[in-house]
Amino acid sequence: MPFVQIRRDLHKIPELGFQEYKTQSYLLNYLQSLPQDRLQIKTWKTGIFVKIDGLNPQKTIGYRTDIDGLPIVEETNLPFQSEHPDNMHACGHDVHMSIALGLVTHFVQNPIRDNLLFIFQPAEEGPGGAEPMLKSEIMKEWKPDMIFALHVAPEYPVGSIAMKEGLLFANTSELFIDLKGKGGHAAYPHQTNDMVVAACSLVTQLQSIVARNVNPLDSAVITIGKITGGTVQNIIAEKARLEGTIRTLSAESMVKVKKRIEAIVKGIEVGYECETSIDYGSMYYQVYNEETLTREFMDFVSENTEINVIECEKAMTGEDFGYMLKEIPGFMLWLGVDSEFGLHHSKLNPSEDAIDTAISFISRYIKFKGNQS
Numbered sequence: 001m002p003f004v005q006i007r008r009d010l011h012k013i014p015e016l017g018f019q020e021y022k023t024q025s026y027l028l029n030y031l032q033s034l035p036q037d038r039l040q041i042k043t044w045k046t047g048i049f050v051k052i053d054g055l056n057p058q059k060t061i062g063y064r065t066d067i068d069g070l071p072i073v074e075e076t077n078l079p080f081q082s083e084h085p086d087n088m089h090a091c092g093h094d095v096h097m098s099i100a101l102g103l104v105t106h107f108v109q110n111p112i113r114d115n116l117l118f119i120f121q122p123a124e125e126g127p128g129g130a131e132p133m134l135k136s137e138i139m140k141e142w143k144p145d146m147i148f149a150l151h152v153a154p155e156y157p158v159g160s161i162a163m164k165e166g167l168l169f170a171n172t173s174e175l176f177i178d179l180k181g182k183g184g185h186a187a188y189p190h191q192t193n194d195m196v197v198a199a200c201s202l203v204t205q206l207q208s209i210v211a212r213n214v215n216p217l218d219s220a221v222i223t224i225g226k227i228t229g230g231t232v233q234n235i236i237a238e239k240a241r242l243e244g245t246i247r248t249l250s251a252e253s254m255v256k257v258k259k260r261i262e263a264i265v266k267g268i269e270v271g272y273e274c275e276t277s278i279d280y281g282s283m284y285y286q287v288y289n290e291e292t293l294t295r296e297f298m299d300f301v302s303e304n305t306e307i308n309v310i311e312c313e314k315a316m317t318g319e320d321f322g323y324m325l326k327e328i329p330g331f332m333l334w335l336g337v338d339s340e341f342g343l344h345h346s347k348l349n350p351s352e353d354a355i356d357t358a359i360s361f362i363s364r365y366i367k368f369k370g371n372q373s
């Protein structure tokens with residue numbers, strides 16, 4: 001099972017967005033070991049575009065995988081655990097890459113009528129590689145007529161996929177808030193403006209936005225994933241920083257949520273006599289599955305493979321693949337990998353059986369689609 005071994009090799013070397021140097025080099029070594037007669041390989045930053053020339057091309061089918069890891073300390077105790085102590089492939093991009101390499105290998109050996117474009121995209125977890133890759137000269141030259149991608153889904157069993165037509169994933173925006181007050185001695189709070197207290201109050205107030213300002217029939221999430229502040233236990237903190245993410249199903253709610261965040265932060269500024277600043281970091285466009293291609297894919301997989309096709313709900317996950325789907329018709333699907341621990345968990349352990357399963361049913365679909373007029 002070479003693609004399982006490939007997944008394990010990649011699992012050992014998770015790298016953060018736009019730092020995927022070892023990953024890129026591993027992928028290139030593998031791609032260069034394949035027969036080169038129909039293969040064109042171009043690097044873009046730490047990503048790679050791979051084109052397989054069709055026999056008599058009428059169109060180009062695109063397939064995208066992400067390649068970055070997350071800043072999580074792995075706790076799986078697997079024999080192929082991450083060798084980068086602070087990073088982990090905790091979102092399954094190692095599985096995504098090995099499936100993509102399996103597909104490239106298959107179609108290098110079994111070319112079809114149409115061209116195929118495989119995109120190995122950096123920085124999906126942030127700050128976002130899809131949008132700049134889409135705008136690159138290589139993409140302009142090799143732009144596919146349709147595109148699709150998958151994401152591992154720990155909650156579904158191997159042998160199943162889940163997807164839906166239309167909106168699948170939310171609009172996202174990162175959120176960074178800095179607070180600066182007056183530090184001082186822990187025993188003299190009246191002479192200071194304590195930014196730990198301000199930050200705690202702010203986190204609590206932010207939660208009221210989803211509860212009180214967003215239409216209950218719409219959906220939004222504000223998650224603060226990290227708080228830093230202060231220096232030592234007996235000094236009142238001069239600075240604090242909140243790092244989080246906003247998710248909304250509609251673009252209008254994103255605007256509204258941001259307005260409310262700004263108002264609440266202003267209130268903190270006045271109430272705690274401090275300076276504040278807000279930075280929204282990177283934003284991802286929603287993932288919207290084009291209806292006709294999605295339905296055709298779901299029907300093809302149900303009728304021609306053993307895969308169980310589940311019609312799922314939309315999720316508040318973000319994916320910068322949404323930018324590609326904004327420009328190019330296509331879809332994204334969840335691939336069942338059956339892990340007790342979920343995405344972004346230090347014990348995520350996707351079943352490797354999903355790798356060959358995915359290579360098999362996706363290559364069948366690409367063969368069908370790549371011979372269709």
Ligand SMILES: CC(=O)N[C@@H](CCC[C@H](N)C(=O)O)C(=O)O
Nearest residue numbers: 125126172173174245317318319
């Ligand atoms: C599939 C997945 O888990 N994607 C990430 C994307 C994060 C984008 C950005 N860094 C943010 O946090 O807004 C997710 O957390 O959904």
